[in-house]
Amino acid sequence: MTTSTWAPEEFSARLGEIAELSAEMESAHPGEIISRVAGLVDGPAVVTCSFEDAVLAHAAATAVPGIDIVMIDTQYLFAETHWFAGEIQRATGMSLRVVRPLTVQPDNLWQTDTEACCRVRKVEPLNALLKGAAVWFTGVRRVDGPTRASAPIVSLDSVRNVLKVNPLATFTDEDIATYELLHGLPRNPLSERGYPSIGCWPCTRPVAPGEDKRAGRWSGQAKTECGLHT
Ligand code: SF4
Numbered sequence: 001m002t003t004s005t006w007a008p009e010e011f012s013a014r015l016g017e018i019a020e021l022s023a024e025m026e027s028a029h030p031g032e033i034i035s036r037v038a039g040l041v042d043g044p045a046v047v048t049c050s051f052e053d054a055v056l057a058h059a060a061a062t063a064v065p066g067i068d069i070v071m072i073d074t075q076y077l078f079a080e081t082h083w084f085a086g087e088i089q090r091a092t093g094m095s096l097r098v099v100r101p102l103t104v105q106p107d108n109l110w111q112t113d114t115e116a117c118c119r120v121r122k123v124e125p126l127n128a129l130l131k132g133a134a135v136w137f138t139g140v141r142r143v144d145g146p147t148r149a150s151a152p153i154v155s156l157d158s159v160r161n162v163l164k165v166n167p168l169a170t171f172t173d174e175d176i177a178t179y180e181l182l183h184g185l186p187r188n189p190l191s192e193r194g195y196p197s198i199g200c201w202p203c204t205r206p207v208a209p210g211e212d213k214r215a216g217r218w219s220g221q222a223k224t225e226c227g228l229h230t
Pocket residue numbers: 074076109110113114115117118119121122199200201202203226
């Protein structure tokens with residue numbers, strides 16, 4: 001594999017190398033993945049964090065100090081998540097940018113059309129955020145559910161022409177807990193109250209013991225993803 005940096009306009013010609021890189025990093029630590037890819041690609045990197053936990057933000061801020069860490073504020077995040085993001089920012093000294101929907105005002109779309117609501121509150125802000133970016137680091141994990149079970153470490157998001165990197169793809173829930181313990185990280189208070197997966201308050205409920213961890217997301221609907229990762 002070449003060691004020169006990769007320019008975004010070359011991504012589509014490097015699919016083999018991207019797959020090779022992804023395979024090489026299957027057992028790498030998240031921080032190692034983040035620093036290696038950020039150093040390999042010639043262009044800006046963005047880290048999107050949902051602040052369900054602090055691991056991605058901590059790993060990114062430690063591996064690449066000053067890296068652009070972003071929270072997409074849908075206007076419907078739990079108060080606990082806002083508080084938690086502030087706690088992590090203070091604890092790590094990370095750079096945290098908050099982006100919001102481009103045009104919408106508070107409305108009731110979550111009650112009438114969750115696909116449209118996620119599109120204007122999550123997908124469109126993400127698309128705007130990634131314009132001009134070369135690398136997108138996400139918190140996707142394979143144990144999140146069937147739609148994410150084969151998520152690679154690195155792939156090309158050909159629609160947005162960014163390298164999509166999932167540094168936590170192989171992390172289990174136990175790995176997350178171990179990382180939090182090792183680094184003395186706080187936890188989102190909702191995780192102690194039956195929320196193993198945390199999104200917007202209108203579309204997230206706590207789950208019962210034994211239920212799938214994402215069963216509380218859009219509960220009662222066929223919807224399982226917000227569209228950021230599909
Ligand atoms: S998760 Fe619910 S409230 Fe949040 S953007 Fe999607 S539909 Fe709207």
